[in-house]
Amino acid sequence: MYKILIIEDNPDIVANIYAFFEPKGFALDNAHNGISGLTLASNNRYDVILLDVMLPGMDGTKLCKKLREDFHNKTPVLMLTARDTILDKVAGFDSGADDYLVKPFSLVELESRIKALIRRHQDDHFHHSINIGKLSLNTEEHTITREGKALKLTPTGFKILEALMNASPRVVSKSELEEKVWGEDIPSSDALRTHMHSVRAQVDKPFADIMIVTVPGVGYQIIDPDKV
Numbered sequence: 001m002y003k004i005l006i007i008e009d010n011p012d013i014v015a016n017i018y019a020f021f022e023p024k025g026f027a028l029d030n031a032h033n034g035i036s037g038l039t040l041a042s043n044n045r046y047d048v049i050l051l052d053v054m055l056p057g058m059d060g061t062k063l064c065k066k067l068r069e070d071f072h073n074k075t076p077v078l079m080l081t082a083r084d085t086i087l088d089k090v091a092g093f094d095s096g097a098d099d100y101l102v103k104p105f106s107l108v109e110l111e112s113r114i115k116a117l118i119r120r121h122q123d124d125h126f127h128h129s130i131n132i133g134k135l136s137l138n139t140e141e142h143t144i145t146r147e148g149k150a151l152k153l154t155p156t157g158f159k160i161l162e163a164l165m166n167a168s169p170r171v172v173s174k175s176e177l178e179e180k181v182w183g184e185d186i187p188s189s190d191a192l193r194t195h196m197h198s199v200r201a202q203v204d205k206p207f208a209d210i211m212i213v214t215v216p217g218v219g220y221q222i223i224d225p226d227k228v
Contacts, residue, residue, distance in 0.1 A: 001025050001026065001027055002025075002026050002027070002047040002048070002114075002118060003026070003027040003028075003029070003045070003046050003047050004021065004026055004027070004028050004029070004046060004047065004048050004049070004050060004114065005028075005029045005030070005031070005037070005040055005041055005044070005046040005048075005049045005050065006028060006029070006030040006031070006050045007030070007031045007034070007037030007040075007041070007049065007050065007051045007052060007055065007060070007063070008030065008032070008050065008051075008052040008055075008080065009032045009033060009052060009054075009055055009056060010052070011032075013080075013103075014030050014032075016107065017050070017107070017110070018030075020107040020110075020111070021111070024111075029044070029046070032056075033055055033056045033057035033058070034055040034056065034057040034058025034059060034060065034062070034063045035057040035058055036057070037051070037055070037058075037063060038058065038063050038066060038067065041063075041067055041071075041073060041075065042067065042071045042073060045075075046075050047075070047076070047118050047121075048075065048076050048077075048078060048114050048117055048118060049067075049075050049076070049077045049078070050078050050080055050110075050114075051063065051064060051077050051078065051079050051080065051097070052079075052080050052081065053079055053080070053081035053083060053088075053092065054081065054082075060079060060081070060092075060095075061091055061092060061095040062095070064077050064079070064092075064095040064096045064097050065095040065096055067096065068095070068096035069096075074121075075121075076098045076099070076117035076118065076120070076121045077096065077097045077098050077099075078097070078098065078099045078100070078101060078110075078113055078114065078117060079092045079097045079099070079100045079101070080101055080103060080105070081100070081101075081102060081103060082102065082103045083102075084102040098117055098120075099113055099116075099117060101113060128140035128141070130162065130165045130166060132165050132168050132211070132222050132223075132224055133211070133224035133225065133226055133227070134146055134147045134148075134226075135165070135203065135211055135222070137158075137161060137162055137165055139162065142158065144158070144161065144202075144203075146203060146207060146211075147207065149206070151202045151203060152202060153198070153199060153202055154195070154198065156181060156195050157195055157198055157199045157202070159180065159181045160177065160181055160192075160195055160196065160199055161199055161203065161222075163177055163180040163181065164177070164212070164220060164221065164222040165222050167221070167222075168221065168222040168223070168224075169221060169222070169223060169224075170221065171215045171218050171219050171220065171221040172219045172220055172221065173218060173219040174192060174219050174220075176219070177192060177219060177220065178192055181195075196212075196220065199212065200212050209225035210225070211223055211224070211225060
């Protein structure tokens with residue numbers, strides 16, 4: 001079930017969107033001004049935000065820009081507006097909007113645009129996300145979680161874990177791992193071991209099962225403990 005936030009001050013438009021999408025299984029929230037819309041958008045998870053440009057309290061362009069720059073929110077935004085000049089569209093896209101639909105619009109077309117944005121967003125997230133069991137690493141957002149718990153690694157630790165997860169379940173040799181992390185400028189022989197200790201302290205130590213395995217004389221690998 002997809003969840004949509006409608007930030008629109010025209011009650012007739014909001015009512016029409018509800019009447020069209022709710023019977024199709026969509027979950028809808030709505031705000032009638034920019035301030036409450038920004039609060040809902042920044043505090044909740046939505047699959048798409050439908051955003052009117054002309055809003056009381058805060059216009060849609062400013063709202064979208066704050067959502068992207070201040071809250072680092074990547075939820076797809078579809079702008080709804082009566083303005084249809086090139087400059088208006090450029091302003092909308094420059095603020096961080098993903099798509100632009102001019103009023104009056106067809107609800108069938110709106111549904112098509114929404115589904116396309118959701119697919120694109122899901123594909124982008126999948127492309128940037130590496131998952132091994134309950135361990136997830138996102139290369140775009142530079143985040144790591146295990147069992148829903150956020151992990152903190154140094155930039156070097158992040159590179160080590162990313163290399164191991166990309167190769168999993170293959171064993172990565174010490175020399176290959178060093179090359180992936182440092183290139184030709186490889187530091188002292190103890191550097192990898194030291195960084196690996198820090199990675200394990202985050203990835204394995206707080207949890208019941210280990211995921212980083214040392215293969216003596218060969219290298220390291222990441223395993224899914226639920227498949228061992």
